[in-house]
Amino acid sequence: MTAPPIPPTRYQGSKRKLLGWLWAHLGDLPFDTALDAFGGTGSVAYLFKSHGKQVTYNDLLAFNHQVGTALIENDRVQLGEAEVEQLVTRQPGAEYDDLIEGTFGGIYFTDDENRWLDAVAQNIPRLPNRYRRAIAYYALFQACIAKRPYNLFHRKNLYMRTAKVKRGFGNKATWDRSFDEHFRRFVAQANAAVIDTGRPCRALNLDVMEVPGDYDLVYIDPPYVSGRNVGVDYHGFYHFLEGLTDFHGWPAGIDYDSKHRRLQPAPSRWTRAETNLEAFRAVFHRFADSILVVSYRSDGHPSPKQLADLLAKVKPQVRTITQQRYQYVLSTNRASQELLIIAR
Secondary structure, eight states: OOOOOOOOOOOTTOOGGGHHHHHHHHTTSOOSEEEETTOTTSHHHHHHHHTTOEEEEEOSSHHHHHHHIIIIIOSSOOOOHHHHHHHTSOOTTOOOOOHHHHHSBTTTBOHHHHHHHHHHHHHGGGOSOHHHHHHHHHHHHHHHHHTSGGGOOSSOOTHHHHOOSOOSSSOHHHHHSOHHHHHHHHHHHHHHHOOOOSSOOEEEOSOGGGOOSOOSEEEEOOOOBBTTSOBOOHHHHTHHHHHHTTTTTHHHHBOTTSTTOOBOOOOOGGGOTTTHHHHHHHHHHHTTTSEEEEEEETTBSSOHHHHHHHHHTTOSOEEEEEETTOOOTTOOOSSOOEEEEEEO
């Protein structure tokens, strides 16, 4: 079947632009069931799904799980225009908390935008169908990312959008487009991406070591630790989106001492150089009976050779493939190369 392309995103670390390269090296492997263990944007899981594989998407972050539910597990449900109208409108008789307006004023979005977010974030849980809720969350997350400088929530920098200065960077037209317009556009993109391949797929929200089942192929693309021992903290970068998935529980998790009202830090063995080697070792042994595919960077910690040596302890054949000409959005590291390590 010919599947529609997965919707574009500015999510850091997305493999969407590498899908052709990935499939060129993975498409001939003998697998029918696949686990995308750190699913993120869902682009790789969607690639597998579009080629008729039975896919399990997993991600520890709740907001990413909503993305996987909308695009991977969901195979037929779309979000209708009437439901979109209800979502973007304050409903008569309904009570609305002003959590975002009261907590995040002047940090990420304008006061009017925060009021809009308060309403939509409280309307979404009222949808009776979880796949429609997931599509709505997907569109809301993408709208939030599109309106953010650097597409992140790592600092208080609304002034970069609102300052009346000559701009040599950024996308002011995108920033100035209304949330309502962004939201509707991303709903339409998500609706168009819903496909039924005839194979049951699922989305999980678990630590990778708790994922049940056996798989022919396990794709592993965890948070990246650079050679300078700096980890990519997706929980920190996208804490605002994580909060949106649990609106009423959000206040209890906020670090009010931080200027940008982040969530309390969530330490991960994957984002620390002292612990991520052992994390890789544990995952390789857990899924030792599967074809193991690791997406990696040439300057990562542990080194690609260390990972290949670990894989060689559980699989007889290990090969490393280099993608020569790819640089991530927002990355300034032109020396780092994308790698694919395949063990079978």
